[in-house]
């Protein structure tokens with residue numbers, strides 16, 4: 001579909017360009033066999049306006065193609081969004097200063113139990129490995145020669161080299177770059193030592209339970225070492241190709257992991273954080289500017305945990321509409337059903353005038369108070385790419401407002417809830433989320449951030 005659209009678009013550009021050239025500049029259309037003469041006379045005789053026109057046309061064509069056909073890729077790292085600029089300090093200094101001064105609060109354990117997205121599948125090709133640090137672990141993630149992905153501890157037990165930095169994939173093993181020991185992806189067992197005849201039983205690295213689904217490589221993390229008791233379900237429309245990929249956003253967030261899913265149960269914040277039009281931007285200080293008051297978003301939401309055997313799942317049901325000068329613009333209505341699956345995965349199914357689609361949301365702790373949040377959007381064929389991208393951009397702007405709250409807030413262990421349906425949902429969410437912590441779940445030992453940015 002996308003290739004066909006791109007071909008049609010290029011044809012369109014060529015035809016428009018030929019006809020504009022013909023009509024405005026009175027240069028005849030190209031005939032076969034006259035290419036060189038035509039090019040020569042064009043270069044020799046054209047006025048400067050022709051070149052200006054051509055330049056502008058080229059730029060517009062290039063930007064138009066990007067906008068209309070290429071998937072979105074919006075990456076916002078720490079400091080790009082979510083901090084208050086003061087016009088004097090460099091943003092890096094502001095971020096470091098806020099992180100140092102910030103009170104973290106009595107936070108729950110920092111790495112919950114569950115499946116976590118490590119990386120998008122397309123980032124690791126057959127025979128490649130990648131070093132990934134998440135959940136306080138240093139991992140070597142590789143794709144074997146048959147295409148299966150594996151997750152091993154990164155450090156070689158021989159002398160400590162990092163298997164994924166210079167390591168080589170051989171069959172279903174990863175070979176250490178230092179002295180050539182090979183470790184099997186499935187179980188981490190050493191299968192080959194180039195200079196020894198026998199391989200000791202203890203020669204192995206930890207192999208983490210992993211799976212690949214919906215365009216992501218996941219690993220299972222459990223503080224008590226328990227095996228997975230649930231798995232992220234497949235989204236059939238992604239697997240069978242009836243939904244196509246239209247982009248991604250990536251955000252690095254400075255907060256405890258639970259703050260992000262808790263947002264789904266926090267109905268009141270929708271009015272205060274997400275009501276101003278996305279045109280008003282991401283800065284909480286500026287988004288209430290009267291300039292943008294002619295339009296705003298309205299939301300209604302409810303959150304419910306699922307019953308056994310799906311107790312690790314909860315659903316946020318959301319209705320969105322957009323008002324301009326007080327009038328609802330029906331084409332922008334949106335019905336969303338966001339399934340939170342375990343501590344860090346959300347499938348956000350949506351239906352609008354343009355068709356159906358899903359956001360796959362993966363939230364993974366890369367440090368105790370630093371999370372990586374990635375959204376991938378897939379939509380039905382009825383969705384024009386630029387609409388899907390606009391929708392994704394709107395979602396990203398809304399998330400960036402949340403990030404400004406998350407990056408600066410303190411976690412309140414015993415919140416001052418008032419007697420209300422709204423606050424009681426947040427309390428229920430906290431009880432629900434606590435199932436992902438266990439006795440040995442790692443806790444933050446120091447209040448001070450370990451790393452400067």
Ligand code: FES
Pocket residue numbers: 156157158159160161176177178179180181
């Ligand atoms: S450190 Fe890996 S083989 Fe020696």
Ligand SMILES: [Fe+2]
Pocket residue numbers: 263269273274398402
């Ligand atoms: Fe929010």
